Amino acid sequence: MTRHIVPVRTYVSVYAVLIALTATTVAVSRIDLGEFNFIVAMTIAVIKAVLVIMFFMHVREASALTKLFAGAGFFWMAILIVFTLSDYLSRGWLPLGQWWR
Amino acid sequence: MSTIFEQPRVEAPANYLNVDYGWKSWLFTTDHKRIALLYLFSITAFFMVGGAFAVAMRINLASPRGVFSADTYNKLFTMHGIIMVFFFLVPSIPAVLGNFLIPIMIGARDLAFPRINLLSWYIYIVGGIFALWAAFDGGVDTGWTFYAPYSTTYSNTHVILTAMGVFVAGFSSILTGLNFIVTIHKMRAPGMTWMRLPLFVWAHYATALIQVLGTPVIAITLVLLALERILHAGIFDPAVGGDPILFQHLFWFYSHPAVYIMILPGMGVMSELVTCFSRKGIFGYSFVAFSSIAIAVVGFFVWGHHLFVAGQSMYAGTVFSLLSFIVAVPSAIKVFNWTATMYRGSISFDTPMLYAFGFIGLFTIGGLTGLILATMALDVHLTDTYFVIAHFHYVMVGGMVMAYLGGIHFWFPKITGRMYPELWAKFAALVVFVGFNLTFFPQFLLGYLGMPRRYYSYPEEFQVLHVMSSAGASILGVGYVIPLIYLAWAWRKGPRAPQNPWDAKGLEWEKAPSPPPTFNFDTLPIVTEPAYNYSGEPEKEEPLAGEQRGDRHA
Amino acid sequence: MAIATHNERLRHHFDTAEQQEESSTLGMWVFLLTEIMFFGGMFGAYTVYRNMYPDAFASTSRFMNITLGAINTVVLITSSLTMALAVRSAQLGVKRALILFLVLTLLLGCIFLGVKVVEYHEKWVDHHIPGPGFRYDDARYFRQAQILFFLYFAMTGMHALHMIIGAGLLATLIIMARRDRFSAAWHTPVEMIGLYWHFVDIVWIFLFPLLYLIGRTR
Numbered sequence: 001m002t003r004h005i006v007p008v009r010t011y012v013s014v015y016a017v018l019i020a021l022t023a024t025t026v027a028v029s030r031i032d033l034g035e036f037n038f039i040v041a042m043t044i045a046v047i048k049a050v051l052v053i054m055f056f057m058h059v060r061e062a063s064a065l066t067k068l069f070a071g072a073g074f075f076w077m078a079i080l081i082v083f084t085l086s087d088y089l090s091r092g093w094l095p096l097g098q099w100w101r
Numbered sequence: 102m103s104t105i106f107e108q109p110r111v112e113a114p115a116n117y118l119n120v121d122y123g124w125k126s127w128l129f130t131t132d133h134k135r136i137a138l139l140y141l142f143s144i145t146a147f148f149m150v151g152g153a154f155a156v157a158m159r160i161n162l163a164s165p166r167g168v169f170s171a172d173t174y175n176k177l178f179t180m181h182g183i184i185m186v187f188f189f190l191v192p193s194i195p196a197v198l199g200n201f202l203i204p205i206m207i208g209a210r211d212l213a214f215p216r217i218n219l220l221s222w223y224i225y226i227v228g229g230i231f232a233l234w235a236a237f238d239g240g241v242d243t244g245w246t247f248y249a250p251y252s253t254t255y256s257n258t259h260v261i262l263t264a265m266g267v268f269v270a271g272f273s274s275i276l277t278g279l280n281f282i283v284t285i286h287k288m289r290a291p292g293m294t295w296m297r298l299p300l301f302v303w304a305h306y307a308t309a310l311i312q313v314l315g316t317p318v319i320a321i322t323l324v325l326l327a328l329e330r331i332l333h334a335g336i337f338d339p340a341v342g343g344d345p346i347l348f349q350h351l352f353w354f355y356s357h358p359a360v361y362i363m364i365l366p367g368m369g370v371m372s373e374l375v376t377c378f379s380r381k382g383i384f385g386y387s388f389v390a391f392s393s394i395a396i397a398v399v400g401f402f403v404w405g406h407h408l409f410v411a412g413q414s415m416y417a418g419t420v421f422s423l424l425s426f427i428v429a430v431p432s433a434i435k436v437f438n439w440t441a442t443m444y445r446g447s448i449s450f451d452t453p454m455l456y457a458f459g460f461i462g463l464f465t466i467g468g469l470t471g472l473i474l475a476t477m478a479l480d481v482h483l484t485d486t487y488f489v490i491a492h493f494h495y496v497m498v499g500g501m502v503m504a505y506l507g508g509i510h511f512w513f514p515k516i517t518g519r520m521y522p523e524l525w526a527k528f529a530a531l532v533v534f535v536g537f538n539l540t541f542f543p544q545f546l547l548g549y550l551g552m553p554r555r556y557y558s559y560p561e562e563f564q565v566l567h568v569m570s571s572a573g574a575s576i577l578g579v580g581y582v583i584p585l586i587y588l589a590w591a592w593r594k595g596p597r598a599p600q601n602p603w604d605a606k607g608l609e610w611e612k613a614p615s616p617p618p619t620f621n622f623d624t625l626p627i628v629t630e631p632a633y634n635y636s637g638e639p640e641k642e643e644p645l646a647g648e649q650r651g652d653r654h655a
Numbered sequence: 656m657a658i659a660t661h662n663e664r665l666r667h668h669f670d671t672a673e674q675q676e677e678s679s680t681l682g683m684w685v686f687l688l689t690e691i692m693f694f695g696g697m698f699g700a701y702t703v704y705r706n707m708y709p710d711a712f713a714s715t716s717r718f719m720n721i722t723l724g725a726i727n728t729v730v731l732i733t734s735s736l737t738m739a740l741a742v743r744s745a746q747l748g749v750k751r752a753l754i755l756f757l758v759l760t761l762l763l764g765c766i767f768l769g770v771k772v773v774e775y776h777e778k779w780v781d782h783h784i785p786g787p788g789f790r791y792d793d794a795r796y797f798r799q800a801q802i803l804f805f806l807y808f809a810m811t812g813m814h815a816l817h818m819i820i821g822a823g824l825l826a827t828l829i830i831m832a833r834r835d836r837f838s839a840a841w842h843t844p845v846e847m848i849g850l851y852w853h854f855v856d857i858v859w860i861f862l863f864p865l866l867y868l869i870g871r872t873r
Contacts, residue, residue: 019729022863025868026725037869037871045860045861048860056735056736056856066680069688070688073690076695079402080318080696081702084351084354085703085706086420088706091413091414212668214678215668279689282685313685313688315692317690317692317695318693318695318696321693322696334801336806344703347703
């Protein structure tokens with residue numbers, strides 16, 4: 001209730017940045033950068049998400065606890081994806097059949 | 102402890118039970134204690150249904166040729182697993198004892214979201230209806246793990262309906278966990294700092310973390326499973342380019358941490374029982390507290406040990422195997438600390454403590470055999486044998502059900518305001534222990550000798566061990582029925598319980614009457630001492646000024 | 656802290672309005688945590704298959720309508736702005752602005768869903784819906800493409816379902832706001848549903864590059 005009220009200008013500037021980033025990511029997707037296409041697109045997406053979380057969802061001025069829970073979600077999703085990929089990426093590293101005979 | 106019983110009174114003072122009697126006052130209640138009782142009765146019903154399936158399985162396995170057909174047997178073990186895991190073990194201690202006790206233990210009037218608490222019970226019931234509908238309309242035969250592509254392509258049983266039931270019940274679990282997390286963070290009484298919380302609350306906080314982080318993944322996995330079964334797009338079907346192991350990854354991302362949902366609350370109960378009946382503070386409070394959190398977190402890094410022989414990369418398997426050994430450390434810390442707590446304590450052998458002894462022994466066996474299974478080379482031999490069955494029944498039944506029964510007996514005076522007959526209770530605890538070991542120890546031998554799980558028939562040389570197991574199961578069944586009878590009797594006719602029949606520490610015993618009034622306390626408590634202060638000594642270190650306050654403003 | 660002014664909003668088991676509001680906020684974030692994990696399962700499946708079949712993936716991304724996807728991204732980000740402004744109006748207790756911004760948010764949400772319907776219709780016409788009727792021109796990738804379209808529909812469909820639920824919640828908020836249920840002192844539902852709406856926006860912020868943009872140049 002005693003919460004700090006964010007001025008409209010902040011919201012609008014964040015919005016402008018979000019739109020600019022959207023335009024950038026669409027533009028970059030038309031240039032062939034090889035694997036960097038993926039990296040650039042995901043970096044921009046992460047920046048956009050962080051902007052929304054910090055400003056629109058008021059995590060910037062929220063308690064440490066809220067920040068912890070917001071971060072935990074992404075951390076746990078990373079666990080899910082990284083450990084699942086650890087299986088897929090390491091399948092068939094060594095041609096075992098030839099190795100031990 | 103018979104001397105402390107009060108003379109029977111005609112009318113008990115106003116409490117949460119006698120405040121209102123109509124059916125509406127139960128079905129529309131937002132009182133966490135009444136919701137806990139709603140859960141208690143529905144979970145007991147599901148336990149009996151799941152138990153009936155187990156009885157049928159053990160009857161079938163008493164003879165090598167089996168009694169039922171292979172198809173029927175497939176359905177029996179599937180429904181036994183689904184009902185017991187999703188409708189008994191996952192909600193058992195959190196939804197009954199946790200619901201009842203957490204607000205009282207931290208000095209709150211209710212959970213943070215009482216209406217969501219009631220909603221979670223209704224969701225649980227809806228999920229249960231789906232599962233029972235599937236069970237009694239032909240059943241499902243995929244095993245409780247729903248492995249694809251059998252479940253998506255080949256099984257012609259009620260896969261989608263059952264998956265719906267589990268999906269829906271999952272939301273009940275999520276809401277319970279959410280409620281616990283917020284309650285423990287925001288509703289603690291003045292003076293109830295984190296390091297003064299009863300370890301039961303710590304264990305439930307860890308459980309709640311797993312519930313909110315893991316359960317959504319199985320929800321979406323089951324949605325994908327159901328869509329795949331309808332569309333046959335091939336996402337889990339190796340015949341058309343999908344990968345069935347992906348299903349196993351997603352499934353066990355929840356279901357491995359879920360086995361900690363099924364044991365952590367039991368560990369919480371244990372810490373309460375061991376301290377009370379040893380008349381000693383817990384040995385190494387912060388180790389026990391943080392080992393709960395460690396189990397919850399590390400528990401998310403080990404799921405791959407279910408996939409050792411499924412086709413998972415052996416490098417990932419090695420990592421998962423090593424991490425599985427690490428998760429044994431916090432569990433061992435707990436067992437050591439409970440034993441150290443009992444050391445030189447003045448131990449009394451009341452019924453709850455008998456269950457606690459059972460828990461320590463059986464959980465240790467279950468946990469150590471878990472290490473054997475986490476060793477990749479051994480697991481190749483033991484995967485999908487009765488060794489696995491025996492291992493997780495030692496943890497789930499020997500651990501969780503023992504703790505559940507111990508907890509029910511311990512807090513029965515608080516919940517009902519009555520005492521149960523101690524002699525019968527001790528007898529039942531003994532029967533449960535004997536029956537349990539006779540049922541499941543032979544299964545270790547069976548598994549070691551190579552008897553695979555989920556088979557309705559077996560070579561004749563296994564019959565002796567199987568008959569031992571079936572005989573043990575009937576003893577175990579009796580052991581479960583006896584408490585049902587005398588607890589039901591004691592609820593109506595038992596002698597009135599005083600506020601603190603065990604002379605135990607904790608707000609639920611020291612500040613709340615038996616049974617508690619609707620808002621738990623006559624005057625809101627202020628906490629001035631650490632948990633389990635049985636020696637009566639003051640706190641060694643003064644807590645910091647900020648910590649002193651708790652999160653609640655006095 | 657003015658307890659007396661909003662006592663009627665204080666539920667019996669809380670001590671102070673602050674405690675009640677903090678509990679709601681924390682509860683909402685824990686709920687969003689579960690939502691992240693819910694979508695996380697699908698993002699995991701997506702990562703696995705994109706990594707397994709990169710060529711098929713490049714092949715299917717030709718059929719994603721990047722223009723409609725980009726339009727929808729802008730629409731949804733704009734709706735997040737109006738939602739943020741709605742929450743701001745609620746904090747200030749300005750009823751007319753609150754209703755205006757809520758209606759705008761709802762409208763933008765409906766536009767998003769409308770565009771989504773157009774896109775789904777395109778897929779329907781092209782026989783790109785997974786299942787018995789699925790067809791794919793490039794025979795090399797027929798099977799893989801079906802899996803990837805399955806993921807496309809699962810992810811965008813689950814997102815759209817969240818949008819529909821969000822639209823329902825917004826409609827409820829508008830009704831509540833018209834009935835003067837909110838004040839500068841108490842407007843927790845607006846804040847909570849705002850958080851939910853922004854979360855749904857974030858999911859789309861990731862879905863758009865993953866499904867539409869990456870792999871276009873291959």
